[in-house]
C-alpha cells in the first residue's frame with residue numbers, strides 16, 4: 638500500500654533493499670547512520686518491526702512490503718485548533734455551494750467536513766520533524782484530505798489520526814501535494830499513500 642518510491646528503480650532495487658529478518662521479504666529500508674533519526678517500520682509479510690530509514694530508491698513493489706508503525710503520542714495534550722481556524726473553515730464551507738455534487742470531475746468526491754485531527758509532520762522518509770499538533774479538516778475523500786493550520790510547515794508527509802466510530806486510533810499518511818494561503822491560514826492538500834500499522 639505504501640507508495641512513496643521516488644521512481645521505479647527495478648535494476649538496482651534488490652541491491653538497495655534489505656531482507657526481513659523473520660520472513661526474508663525484501664524491505665525498502667537501510668540502517669540509520671550514527672545520529673540519524675529513524676522510523677519504526679512493520680513488515681507487511683510477518684509483522685516484524687524494525688527501526689530503519691526508508692530507502693526511496695527501491696521499487697514500488699518493494700516499498701509495498703512495509704508500513705510505518707503507529708506514531709504513538711498523547712493526543713490529549715494537543716491544543717485544539719484556535720477559534721479563528723474553526724470559524725474560518727466554517728465560513729469556507731458555507732461559501733462552498735455545489736462543487737462536490739454532480740459536476741465533481743474527480744473520481745473521488747470530497748466531503749466537506751470540519752473536525753480536529755491530531756497530525757504529525759513527517760519528512761520525505763516518514764520521520765517526525767515537528768511535535769504533533771491539531772489541524773482542522775476542510776474536506777476528506779477516499780484518496781486524500783485537506784487540512785487547515787495557522788502556521789506554515791515544511792512537511793513532505795503528514796500522519797493524520799482520523800476518528801473511528803469504535804474509538805480505535807487509526808492513522809493514515811498523506812503526501813503533501815500543495816500548500817496554499819486561505820484567509821491568512823494555511824491549507825495543506827494531500828493524497829493518502831499508506832496507513833500506519835495498528836497500535837500495539
Ligand SMILES: [Zn+2]
Nearest residue numbers: 657660680683
Ligand atoms: Zn517479515
